[in-house]
Amino acid sequence: DSGVTQTPKHLITATGQRVTLRCSPRSGDLSVYWYQQSLDQGLQFLIQYYNGEERAKGNILERFSAQQFPDLHSELNLSSLELGDSALYFCASSPISGANVLTFGAGSRLTVL
């Protein structure tokens, strides 16, 4: 157990729907990162929050949004889902922002039918 908790582990939904993925960072970590892992794109950075504020943005679609709450947990919202959004979504946390070690959760596997 890495200390980073992601829910749900698996999610199956239909095109056009909206889902929310949740991440609880490791105790004491202030930064949360979201990554998408798919067969064709590999591991792609989506977005990073540090202590509630957005710090970096990657290839995140406009249909996707995220936030980090005062208790430091984070949610990734995916809307108007398409087949191509099927992927493994990882959350990672770290104590600080910037160059440091990321601790990854086990991921949320999203299947869009």
Next chain:
Amino acid sequence: AQSVTQPDIHITVSEGASLELRCNYSYGATPYLFWYVQSPGQGLQLLLKYFSGDTLVQGIKGFEAEFKRSQSSFNLRKPSVHWSDAAEYFCAVDFGNEKLTFGTGTRLTIIP
């Protein structure tokens, strides 16, 4: 442009044999370098990291990596692999832009 390259998509080695996984990056300065391992159905686990100092770094599970500035490389090695080392290995680089950029990964298969 900043990039991370793992030229080997899939490597097969015999149990007990030595292993080297390659990683190259494109960057004008020395970045922070990492190797992560992903077992099937699992998240990514840090094997080792290089920030500065000794260019040969030791990690967990008997892995080591060597940073070579002249070659912009950070290759991962293990003298003798075990069947439990079968997994996907990712090289990752922090280019100083608040995130890790990952290579495409190398899948390692171990044969008895």
